[in-house]
Amino acid sequence: xxxxxxxxxxxxxxxxxxxxxxxxxxxxxxxxxxxxxxxxxxxxxxxxxxxxxxxxxxxxxxxxxxxxxxxxxxxxxxxxxxxxxxxxxxxxxxxxxxxxxxxxxxxxxxxxxxxxxxxxxxxxxxxxxxxxxxxxxxxxxxxxxxxxxxxxxxxxxxxxxxxxx
Numbered sequence: 001x002x003x004x005x006x007x008x009x010x011x012x013x014x015x016x017x018x019x020x021x022x023x024x025x026x027x028x029x030x031x032x033x034x035x036x037x038x039x040x041x042x043x044x045x046x047x048x049x050x051x052x053x054x055x056x057x058x059x060x061x062x063x064x065x066x067x068x069x070x071x072x073x074x075x076x077x078x079x080x081x082x083x084x085x086x087x088x089x090x091x092x093x094x095x096x097x098x099x100x101x102x103x104x105x106x107x108x109x110x111x112x113x114x115x116x117x118x119x120x121x122x123x124x125x126x127x128x129x130x131x132x133x134x135x136x137x138x139x140x141x142x143x144x145x146x147x148x149x150x151x152x153x154x155x156x157x158x159x160x161x162x163x164x165x
Contacts, residue, residue, distance in 0.1 A: 032092075033091065033092040033095060033165060034090070034091045034092045034131065034132060035091070036089060036090070036091040036097065036163050036164070036165065037089065037090040037091070037135070038087060038088070038089050038161065038163050039087065039088045039089075040085070040086075040087055041086040041087060041088050041137060042083055042084070042085060042086040043083065043085060044063070044083060044084055044085035044118075044140065044141070044142060044159075045080075045081065045082055045083045046061055046063055046069075046078075046082055046142075046144065047069070047078055047079060047080035047081060047082045048078070048079050048080040049061055049071070049076050049077070049078055049146065050076065050077040050078075050079070051075065051076060051146070051148060051150065051152075052074070052075040052076060052077070052148075053148075054075070054148060055148050056075045056147060056148045057147035057148065058145055058147065059073035059075050059076045059145065059146050059147065060073065060143050060144070060145045060146075061076065061078060061143060061144055061146065062121070062141065062142065062143030062144075063082055063084060063121075063141040063142060063143070064084075064121060064141045065084060065121055065122070065123065065138075065139045065140065065141045066084075066139070066141075067082065067083070067084050067139070067141070069082050070143075075148070076146065084139040084140060084141050085139065085140040085141075085159060086137055086138070086139050086140075087137065087138055087139075087140070087161060087163075088134075088135045088136070088137050089126070089128070089135055089136055089138070089163050090128075090132050090133060090134075090135035090136075091128050091131075091132075091135075091165070092128060092131060092165075093128055093129070093130050093131040094127060094128065095127070095128050095165055096125050096126070096127050096128075096165070097125060097126055097127075097128060097136075097163050097164065097165060098124065098125045098163065098164050098165075099122055099123055099124060099125060099126065099138065099161065099162075099163055100122075100161070100162040100163075100164075101120045101122035101140050101159060101160070101161045101162075102120065102160055103117055103118060103119050103120055104117070104118040104120065104142070104157040104158065104159055104160075105117060105118075105157050106118055106144065106155035106156060106157040107155065107156060107157060108151055108153040108154070108155050109153055109154045109155070109156055110151075110152075110153040110154070111151060111153065114150075114151045114153065114155075115155075116144045116145075116146065116150070116155050117144065117145075118142040118143070118144055118157060119142055119143050119144075120140055120141075120142045120159070121140065121141040121142050121143065122138070122140040122141075122161075123138050126138050140159065140161070
């Protein structure tokens with residue numbers, strides 16, 4: 001009898017051996033910004049308004065951001081010095097800064113139950129001209145509407161101005 005010897009060999013195959021690696025380059029940027037600093041430079045003053053006689057309504061006194069007074073109603077006379085509110089903001093150069101200046105309630109200093117609404121006229125945004133000091137200035141004007149029954153007196157209110165990048 002003849003014997004046959006069968007030899008089995010195990011073959012080992014390595015799969016997933018070393019392949020060529022790929023590299024991609026991406027640019028990384030980061031921008032630091034200085035914190036914003038807001039300061040009041042000057043208060044807003046609409047001057048003095050003298051009411052005419054008779055019954056009338058909807059006379060508007062307004063002061064533009066550029067300081068131009070409009071008092072073109074025959075029932076009122078505007079006198080005295082006027083000034084726009086001026087603010088200074090400091091931060092990072094060439095950054096746009098958004099400005100929020102809501103309307104202001106003005107209260108009669110002789111009778112606190114009497115008020116007027118100052119509708120503000122402010123820029124929506126400015127671009128900072130430099131880093132930090134001296135900053136950039138912006139102005140806020142506004143308008144009030146009065147009528148023949150508006151009580152006399154000095155009306156005072158405060159702005160609630162906010163700036164943000």
